[in-house]
Amino acid sequence: MLGEKALELIKELDRSKDGQLPTFNEDSIRMVLEEMTTLFEQNQRDVNATVAGDVRFFSGVHLRHAALERNKRCLLAYLYNRLERIKAMRWEFGSILPAEIRANICEPEVQWFSRYNKNLAAYMRSLGEGTGLDLTQDTKPPKNLYVEVRCLKDYGEFEIEEGDIVVLQKNTTHYLPMSHCQHLIRQGILEHVE
Amino acid sequence: MSDTEEDVIEGSDDEGEAMTASEVLKKLEEAWITERMSPTLECHQSELVDCMLDQINQMTENLKRCKKHDFRLAIHKMEIDRIRYVISSYLRVRLEKIERFSHYLLEKEANMTDETMAALSPHEVAYAKDYAANLESHFQTLVLQHVPENLRTFDSAKMSIKPNLDSYIFFKVKQETPGVLIEDDTGEGRDEELDLQEGSQHLMRYKPISHLLHSGAVTLI
Numbered sequence: 001m002l003g004e005k006a007l008e009l010i011k012e013l014d015r016s017k018d019g020q021l022p023t024f025n026e027d028s029i030r031m032v033l034e035e036m037t038t039l040f041e042q043n044q045r046d047v048n049a050t051v052a053g054d055v056r057f058f059s060g061v062h063l064r065h066a067a068l069e070r071n072k073r074c075l076l077a078y079l080y081n082r083l084e085r086i087k088a089m090r091w092e093f094g095s096i097l098p099a100e101i102r103a104n105i106c107e108p109e110v111q112w113f114s115r116y117n118k119n120l121a122a123y124m125r126s127l128g129e130g131t132g133l134d135l136t137q138d139t140k141p142p143k144n145l146y147v148e149v150r151c152l153k154d155y156g157e158f159e160i161e162e163g164d165i166v167v168l169q170k171n172t173t174h175y176l177p178m179s180h181c182q183h184l185i186r187q188g189i190l191e192h193v194e
Numbered sequence: 195m196s197d198t199e200e201d202v203i204e205g206s207d208d209e210g211e212a213m214t215a216s217e218v219l220k221k222l223e224e225a226w227i228t229e230r231m232s233p234t235l236e237c238h239q240s241e242l243v244d245c246m247l248d249q250i251n252q253m254t255e256n257l258k259r260c261k262k263h264d265f266r267l268a269i270h271k272m273e274i275d276r277i278r279y280v281i282s283s284y285l286r287v288r289l290e291k292i293e294r295f296s297h298y299l300l301e302k303e304a305n306m307t308d309e310t311m312a313a314l315s316p317h318e319v320a321y322a323k324d325y326a327a328n329l330e331s332h333f334q335t336l337v338l339q340h341v342p343e344n345l346r347t348f349d350s351a352k353m354s355i356k357p358n359l360d361s362y363i364f365f366k367v368k369q370e371t372p373g374v375l376i377e378d379d380t381g382e383g384r385d386e387e388l389d390l391q392e393g394s395q396h397l398m399r400y401k402p403i404s405h406l407l408h409s410g411a412v413t414l415i
Binding site for chain 2 (some may be wrong): 029033034040057062068069072073075076079080083087104108109111112115119120122123125126128129131133134135137138139140141142144145178179
């Protein structure tokens, strides 16, 4: 059926859970592109026939054109929604993607990601007349200055304000300033104990 | 806001501006709520943001001079954290919208005649442009250059996401505004005229009241 493969692509992405990213499906994309080339060639043939005076095939041209448009739309939607997920990960994990994610994205997506990073960093630097503000911090309303955190991995020495140093060892708990340990919580080194 | 808060701010407010820091903060908080509730991007408030960022930097400097175990220190730090949260949350919401509606906003920006109505700040324009260009070049590399010739263009008018200006919003009236025209979009001519009374709250489509929002006569809740 026309456009079936393209729909499958969209479904595949839709079925994978939020925040997960299936492998970039190059094969399916290639098949959709091939289908489009075939449709286009058939259309050109029929258009030439129509121009020559034979109008019997003209409704077929319309149908194929609609299928072409639909395929294009599905492909772009597939790309766009993948980028949306990669983008969400930028805000969650920072500018370096975890290895298991990197395995699932293709080269142009890596390039897109690095340009997105650069753009975002430039914007955040420009805030406050050049002093900059990291928007990926402070994602939740602050309730307390200090939070109780449990250490999930050995991290070593960690400097909090004015030269105070704590040693973060696995399975120890600490009472630390929220503003300093946010990024460690995000990286999974510390865990917030409620 | 606490009185102690004022002490820290007063020492630094030497720019001779008409607004005090707490007024700026109040305005910024209002802009923040509006931005979170509005279906589209509102006018940028980068002056308020810059002013407030400057304030918290100065407050942080001032606090360094305080004694370490002064109990006021904790309160001030908490206040700084709160303000910083408001600012970053506000800018995050904006960035999200700028990314989603980048083509729409850039087009609007290009047709803009009145500087004061600019939705995007210069930095945001740069960001939106690069974002849109990045997206298009990604489409180009992976799909568009491989499809048949007549389909190779990326038609942003057809393909990009636009904000839904017909979505409903809650708002509160700050200034009495008589005779607001609510047009009937179904084309049946059932236009209505409405007097908005100060302090009253309404649920209405965004479009008819968007100009009141810009003039500050109403605020979103």
